[in-house]
Amino acid sequence: MTEKLKGSKGRPMRHPLHNEVTSHTKGRKQETASGKSRCRKESNRESNKESNKEPNKRKKTPSILAVFLAPSPHTGTLRSISKPVTVKKIEQPITVKKIEQQVKVKKIEQQVDIRPLNPSEDGITIFGSNPELPVMTDDEGRLIFSGEVKFPPVTFTQNVFTGLLSEDLPQLLPSQDVSIQTTFSYAIINRSPNPVLVQLEISPNDTDYTVDSEMTIDGQTMKILTPLRFLKYSRIAYLSAESGKHASFDVYYQAQSG
Numbered sequence: 001m002t003e004k005l006k007g008s009k010g011r012p013m014r015h016p017l018h019n020e021v022t023s024h025t026k027g028r029k030q031e032t033a034s035g036k037s038r039c040r041k042e043s044n045r046e047s048n049k050e051s052n053k054e055p056n057k058r059k060k061t062p063s064i065l066a067v068f069l070a071p072s073p074h075t076g077t078l079r080s081i082s083k084p085v086t087v088k089k090i091e092q093p094i095t096v097k098k099i100e101q102q103v104k105v106k107k108i109e110q111q112v113d114i115r116p117l118n119p120s121e122d123g124i125t126i127f128g129s130n131p132e133l134p135v136m137t138d139d140e141g142r143l144i145f146s147g148e149v150k151f152p153p154v155t156f157t158q159n160v161f162t163g164l165l166s167e168d169l170p171q172l173l174p175s176q177d178v179s180i181q182t183t184f185s186y187a188i189i190n191r192s193p194n195p196v197l198v199q200l201e202i203s204p205n206d207t208d209y210t211v212d213s214e215m216t217i218d219g220q221t222m223k224i225l226t227p228l229r230f231l232k233y234s235r236i237a238y239l240s241a242e243s244g245k246h247a248s249f250d251v252y253y254q255a256q257s258g
Contacts, residue, residue: 186200
């Protein structure tokens with residue numbers, strides 16, 4: 001027979017052995033719960049460690065951008081390039097319709113077969129100051145000019161020195177600014193029987209002069225002096241070709257510009 005225990009108030013009482021089993025079972029449940037809690041904490045720690053390591057791994061791993069160029073499957077034509085790319089090898093012919101920037105070719109591994117140019121099929125377009133209007137030519141390849149072509153007018157300049165008399169020491173005529181002259185010359189007319197020595201001098205600053213050319217003009221003759229070199233200023237120096245024999249002569253400076 002099972003003996004029932006009653007408390008002081010008549011309520012049923014649990015057996016002391018049942019209390020021990022119950023307390024033992026509760027202890028095991030608490031140990032199991034605490035163990036699970038430890039496992040979760042350790043798992044969270046491991047996951048946190050791995051998540052902390054991931055950014056470092058990402059920093060060490062370089063980002064790679066791959067660009068693939070492939071011709072159109074229908075026409076074999078490269079349609080467009082949106083960003084600068086480097087092409088290492090071309091296995092199939094690629095037709096480029098338009099080149100907007102300069103292309104540099106470092107190396108050609110195979111010989112490029114370029115056919116002879118044909119004027120009816122090949123040509124170049126030349127533009128002037130207007131990038132929208134190319135230079136035009138006629139059927140014979142000559143340039144076509146439209147509108148009025150203006151040339152600057154030709155300007156003539158002259159300075160005359162008459163009745164000059166040579167002496168044994170050199171004398172000078174006024175200098176001439178020839179910087180904008182297309183051409184100029186000096187005409188010397190000896191009106192006496194005695195010869196005269198004439199020198200053409202040039203200078204870059206109208207102060208320092210050097211002899212460019214010289215000649216002797218015999219009596220009753222005329223000769224022309226033209227410069228061999230160019231500097232901004234020119235002038236004439238003269239003296240008697242024979243000591244004590246003076247010569248009377250005229251000098252004409254004439255120049256053209258334009």
